[in-house]
Amino acid sequence: MPSPSPKATMHDVSRLAGVSTMTVSRVLADPDVVSEATRIKVMKAIEQLSYVPDRVAGSLSSRRTNFITAILPTLTNSNFADTAQGLAEAMRPADYQLLIGYTMYRLEEEERIIRAMLARRPDAIVVAGTTHTKAATEMMMRAGIPIVEIWDTPEHPIDHAVGFSNYEVGRAAALHLLSLGHRRIGALGSRIDSDAKDLRGESRLAGFSSVLREAGLSDELVIREGEAPVSYDHGALTLGILLNKAPDVEAVFAVSDISAVGALMECHRRGIKVPSDLSLMGFGDFDIARQCVPAITTIHIDAELLGRRTGELLLQVLGNRTASESVTTSAVNVGFELVSRETTAPARAKR
Amino acid sequence: MPSPSPKATMHDVSRLAGVSTMTVSRVLADPDVVSEATRIKVMKAIEQLSYVPDRVAGSLSSRRTNFITAILPTLTNSNFADTAQGLAEAMRPADYQLLIGYTMYRLEEEERIIRAMLARRPDAIVVAGTTHTKAATEMMMRAGIPIVEIWDTPEHPIDHAVGFSNYEVGRAAALHLLSLGHRRIGALGSRIDSDAKDLRGESRLAGFSSVLREAGLSDELVIREGEAPVSYDHGALTLGILLNKAPDVEAVFAVSDISAVGALMECHRRGIKVPSDLSLMGFGDFDIARQCVPAITTIHIDAELLGRRTGELLLQVLGNRTASESVTTSAVNVGFELVSRETTAPARAKR
DNA sequence: CTGAAAGCGCTTACAG
DNA sequence: CTGAAAGCGCTTACAG
Numbered sequence: 001m002p003s004p005s006p007k008a009t010m011h012d013v014s015r016l017a018g019v020s021t022m023t024v025s026r027v028l029a030d031p032d033v034v035s036e037a038t039r040i041k042v043m044k045a046i047e048q049l050s051y052v053p054d055r056v057a058g059s060l061s062s063r064r065t066n067f068i069t070a071i072l073p074t075l076t077n078s079n080f081a082d083t084a085q086g087l088a089e090a091m092r093p094a095d096y097q098l099l100i101g102y103t104m105y106r107l108e109e110e111e112r113i114i115r116a117m118l119a120r121r122p123d124a125i126v127v128a129g130t131t132h133t134k135a136a137t138e139m140m141m142r143a144g145i146p147i148v149e150i151w152d153t154p155e156h157p158i159d160h161a162v163g164f165s166n167y168e169v170g171r172a173a174a175l176h177l178l179s180l181g182h183r184r185i186g187a188l189g190s191r192i193d194s195d196a197k198d199l200r201g202e203s204r205l206a207g208f209s210s211v212l213r214e215a216g217l218s219d220e221l222v223i224r225e226g227e228a229p230v231s232y233d234h235g236a237l238t239l240g241i242l243l244n245k246a247p248d249v250e251a252v253f254a255v256s257d258i259s260a261v262g263a264l265m266e267c268h269r270r271g272i273k274v275p276s277d278l279s280l281m282g283f284g285d286f287d288i289a290r291q292c293v294p295a296i297t298t299i300h301i302d303a304e305l306l307g308r309r310t311g312e313l314l315l316q317v318l319g320n321r322t323a324s325e326s327v328t329t330s331a332v333n334v335g336f337e338l339v340s341r342e343t344t345a346p347a348r349a350k351r
Numbered sequence: 352m353p354s355p356s357p358k359a360t361m362h363d364v365s366r367l368a369g370v371s372t373m374t375v376s377r378v379l380a381d382p383d384v385v386s387e388a389t390r391i392k393v394m395k396a397i398e399q400l401s402y403v404p405d406r407v408a409g410s411l412s413s414r415r416t417n418f419i420t421a422i423l424p425t426l427t428n429s430n431f432a433d434t435a436q437g438l439a440e441a442m443r444p445a446d447y448q449l450l451i452g453y454t455m456y457r458l459e460e461e462e463r464i465i466r467a468m469l470a471r472r473p474d475a476i477v478v479a480g481t482t483h484t485k486a487a488t489e490m491m492m493r494a495g496i497p498i499v500e501i502w503d504t505p506e507h508p509i510d511h512a513v514g515f516s517n518y519e520v521g522r523a524a525a526l527h528l529l530s531l532g533h534r535r536i537g538a539l540g541s542r543i544d545s546d547a548k549d550l551r552g553e554s555r556l557a558g559f560s561s562v563l564r565e566a567g568l569s570d571e572l573v574i575r576e577g578e579a580p581v582s583y584d585h586g587a588l589t590l591g592i593l594l595n596k597a598p599d600v601e602a603v604f605a606v607s608d609i610s611a612v613g614a615l616m617e618c619h620r621r622g623i624k625v626p627s628d629l630s631l632m633g634f635g636d637f638d639i640a641r642q643c644v645p646a647i648t649t650i651h652i653d654a655e656l657l658g659r660r661t662g663e664l665l666l667q668v669l670g671n672r673t674a675s676e677s678v679t680t681s682a683v684n685v686g687f688e689l690v691s692r693e694t695t696a697p698a699r700a701k702r
Numbered sequence: 703c704t705g706a707a708a709g710c711g712c713t714t715a716c717a718g
Numbered sequence: 719c720t721g722a723a724a725g726c727g728c729t730t731a732c733a734g
Contacts (some may be wrong), residue, residue, distance in 0.1 A: 007495070009711060020721045025713065035719060048495070055470040056410045057711035060726050065407060075432040085426055085453065097471065100451055102436065119406040120448065140400070144358070232642035261642065268644040288639055291583035291612065293619040360727060371705045386703060408727035411710050471723065 008049035012346065019047035026055055033198055059121070068314065069099045069122040071113055073129075074196070077258075078304040080128065081194055083150070086304035087126060090311025094124070094318075105196040105228040111136040116320040118143060124314050130154035130161070131199050146317045148290050148310050152200050153333060160317070162310045162332040166200045167298050170207025173281055176297075178215055181347035182251035184281060186221030187261060188238040190228045191254040199227035201255035204283060208253055218279060221246055230255065235262025243270075250347055257289040260296050264343065268276035275345035285339060294342035307333050358695050359400035379404055410472070419449045419665065420473040421534050422464055424480075424549070425580055428609075430635050430654040431479065434501070437655035439479060441662020445669075446472070452630075456547040456579040464486040469494060475665050481505035481512070482550050497668045499661050504684060511668070513661045513683040517551045520650050520687055521558025522602040526634055527567055527689055532698035533602035533630060536563060537572030539589040539614060540606040541578035541579045549579035552606035559604055573596055581606065586613025594621075601630060601698055607639040608633035615694065626696035636690060645693035657685050661669060 019038060026034050027042040034042070045051070051220070059065040070093055071081045088098050100120060101113035111133045118139060124146040129155070132140070140147045140158050147159035154161050175183050189205045190198050209219035214254040223242050226234045235254055239262070242249055254260035260282025268275050274280050274294060282289055285300035309332055362546055365372040367417055371391060377385050378393040385393070394404070410416040423431045431442070439449050450473060452464035462484045465476070469490060475497040483491070489497045491509050498510035505512050528536050540556045541549050560570035574593050587604055590613070594632045607609035611633025618625050625631050625645060633640055636651035660683055 011711075018704040021712080022721055026720085029713085033719070038719080045703070052466070052469050054411075054472060054711055056407060056416060056472050059407045059724090060405075060411050061711080063713090063726070067720090075426060075436055076429055078427055078429065081426040081432055088453075095467075097450060097467075099448060115403070116446075116448075118403050121405060121407050179733085232638050236642070261639070265642050265644050286613070287583050291616050292589070293616050306399075362727080372728080375706055377704085380729085384703075389703080405727055408710090409729070412727080412729040414729090433713085509704070692710090 008051040010051070010053065011056060012049055013042065013045045013051050013126065016049065018040045021082035038044055038326040061119075064123055065121050066094075066096050067120055067122040069098050069101065069114075069120070069127075071074065071101045071103060071110060071117075071125070071127040074102050075100070075106045077229060078286060079301065082303035083128075083307035083310075086307025087311045088307075090308045091314065095267075096314075101315065105198055106335065107133050107136070108133070108195075111139075114139050116242070123318060124148065126150060126310055126314070129199060130157070133137050144350045146314060148314065150306060150310055152203065153331065157329065157331060160313060160330050160332075161333065162306060162313060164208075164301060164306075164334050164336045166203035167207035167210075168285060169336055170204035170209075171206075171211050171252075172336070173204070173299060174208045174211035174215075176338055176340070176344070177253065178250040180251070180279060180344060183217060184221070184246065184248055185243045185253075186223060186249045186251070187253045187255070187308045188230075188235060188242065188259050189224050190226050190230050190234065191224050193228050196227045196229075197257070198230070201228065202228070204255050210255065221249060225312070230259045232258060232262035232265065235259030235264075237262075239266045241265040251344070252278065252280050254280070254282045257284045257286040257296060257298050259294060260298065260343075261286075261288055264292060264296065274343050276348070279344040281344055290341070292343075297341045298339055298346040300337045300339050302334060309334060356569060359402040361402070361404065363400055363615075364393065364396045364402050367400065368392045375537045384446045409691070411594070415474055416472050417445075417447050418450050418471055418473040418636040419447050420452065420465075420466075420468040420471070420478075422452045422454060422461060422476070424456045425453050426451070428580060429637060430652065433654035434479075434658035437658025438662045439658075440664065441659045444664055447665075456465055456549055458482070458487070459546075460486050462490075465490050472652075474669060475499065475667070477501060480550060482513040497665060499659055500664065501657060503554065504682065507681065508682060511664060511681050513657060513664060513681075513685065515553035515604055515652065515657075515685050515687050516558075518558035520634060521555035521560075522562050523689055524555070524634070524650060525559045525562035525566075527632065527691070527695070528602040528604065528630060529562065531602070531630060531695060532567060533596065534698070535572070535599055535601045536568065536603070537574060537597065537600045538592045538606070539581075539593065539610050540573065540575045541577050541581050541585065542575050545578050547578045547580075547582070549606070552579065552581070554593060555606050557618075572600060581610045583609060583613035583616065583620075586615075587612030587617040588613075590614040590617045602695070603629065603631050605631070605633045608635045608637040608649050609647065610641060611694075615643060615645075615647065625694050627699070630698075632695055640690070643694075648695040649690050649692045653686045654683060661684060688698045 006037050010021045010024050014024045027039050042213040114136050125281040126148045129153045130149050149161045150163050152163045153165045182193040182280050189201050189206050211221045223238045283299045285298045289298045361372045361375050365375045377388050454461040465487050477499045481500050492614045496576045499516050500512045503514045504516045538559050543553050562569045574589050576589050632648040634650045640647040640649045
């Protein structure tokens with residue numbers, strides 16, 4: 001490793017500048033309160049020694065780390081990556097650093113991460129999802145820091161929430177396909193009886209099914225196969241299963257655009273014309289959905305905005321900490337939007 | 352926020368267990384060295400108080416944070432997300448936590464991040480790229496911790512390196528297209544005269560050009576347009592520019608599969624048949640490249656492995672710290688692989 | 703196998 | 719506007 005230069009401490013700076021460490025600390029934290037002459041002396045010393053304040057020590061004595069823990073299913077999903085980026089961006093001006101953990105869609109892993117993260121003394125926790133193990137919920141309740149559950153609308157929030165209703169997303173998808181006149185309707189999701197499960201995807205399927213049933217249709221074509229996270233392969237595979245079960249299926253909703261794209265490519269391979277033979281829609285409005293040929297009808301989520309809103313909420317809550325002690329718990333719904341593109345079309349007149 | 356439970360300290364635990372704090376510390380750090388009876392007493396007290404050790408304090412006194420700073424261009428690129436995940440996974444068993452920063456392909460931003468991160472006292476820094484500002488390089492040199500430059504092969508590494516040669520990737524792409532008999536060959540990249548620049552993409556273009564020139568061909572069809580990071584739109588747009596300039600272009604290399612997919616979709620829209628009218632190849636072997644119809648010829652990088660190798664290297668270096676003081680600087684080349692799929696084909700006999 | 707002392711490098715809370 | 723004292727919650731380095 002490169003030759004280490006001896007690390008200067010605040011004490012070194014204070015001696016070189018001929019002041020107390022408190023004055024150095026003030027120059028760094030609140031420069032205006034220090035006289036200009038002193039401030040200049042101190043800044044010169046800092047410069048000369050290449051002094052970098054030790055925030056580990058700072059965190060210990062101030063009892064604030066300026067860390068925010070963000071727990072997401074995976075970094076490999078661009079929607080979650082966008083949320084992380086939006087959150088990081090919103091928090092950065094206030095000098096917060098994200099501590100990212102990913103659960104791979106496993107609740108036990110989420111619990112493990114929360115436990116480990118708590119030892120780092122984050123100033124707040126952001127966690128995707130509204131379902132947690134009992135121990136995880138308890139740890140978050142007792143942590144004494146703001147908690148934000150994101151990417152869904154919790155019935156019983158631990159503290160704050162920023163998200164949208166996955167259930168309503170599923171309903172909107174089903175209503176769209178119904179409104180086009182389709183009656184033989186299926187969906188593609190992943191299993192929930194395995195360790196890794198996409199609970200928000202499952203909510204979308206549940207909402208989707210509820211509309212089918214209300215319309216007097218069966219939900220037997222709602223396919224749950226494969227472990228979360230879904231993939232292009234997942235879409236191709238589950239579409240195959242669906243077609244096997246119901247060659248006459250007219251319209252399909254995939255819990256993710258990634259699956260929808262996989263299904264679309266499988267249609268290309270099988271010579272199935274989309275949307276004339278089969279209507280197809282996804283969720284998430286990933287870039288690829290827009291760029292696909294044909295472009296995929298989907299449900300748009302502003303994942304980055306969701307992250308930014310979460311950050312703004314936290315900034316407010318963390319800022320007011322001293323002021324009002326307990327800021328009212330808030331739930332932000334960022335909503336969603338159905339984007340009709342080229343993969344969905346009205347049902348053809350029968351025979 | 353939820354009702355905070357008063358946070359127990361090691362001192363609380365030690366009193367409840369009737370031992371000194373040192374013994375509690377040992378039970379946590381090195382249980383085997385403590386007698387069973389004592390250990391059980393302490394564990395019970397820990398359990399009873401829901402004690403979570405404060406690693407901020409631990410880091411300050413031990414002078415190790417178990418933080419690893421990882422600096423990447425963006426989280427939104429699944430290859431970099433894979434690298435981050437691989438790195439995190441490799442380091443987790445040794446209880447290291449990633450501190451992720453993203454530069455948006457800006458060197459000034461990279462410098463800012465390094466400065467900010469250094470205050471968190473990471474045990475090592477992993478940084479994508481081999482080109483840094485002068486100040487950034489100096490800070491890393493003087494940090495006194497292992498530095499790993501990844502995703503390329505630095506000529507003058509600061510310390511360690513794990514990557515592959517982007518230049519050679521470009522050469523391999525050009526050689527492949529030449530070997531198919533193409534002579535009118537172009538490439539799609541992004542600008543390097545803007546704030547955000549993809550220097551590794553530029554290396555690939557440079558390698559690509561070098562082969563063209565060696566073959567006596569011109570590199571005037573190497574297009575550099577748009578800011579990094581590239582996108583599907585970038586591919587569609589730059590392909591349009593290329594076709595304008597050279598309607599007779601036979602083969603194209605895109606610096607990223609994302610651009611290649613965008614270009615492919617643009618071909619679909621324009622009625623250009625791939626590969627019979629135009630051969631197309633990308634870089635990165637993103638999932639979408641494999642799933643596309645036709646599937647895209649590309650150059651495969653095992654981004655997750657790259658992250659894992661980086662982690663393994665760090666584990667070794669950090670483990671040996673006390674032993675040999677300065678472990679030899681190492682450079683790991685993880686290589687790459689050309690994956691020939693359906694978007695490239697031999698040149699047709701002329702006229 | 704266990705503990706008393708010192709200290710990691712800052713900030714808090716006073717005091718002047 | 720500036721500083722002396724105390725302390726944040728651990729681990730290191732001894733000692734027994």
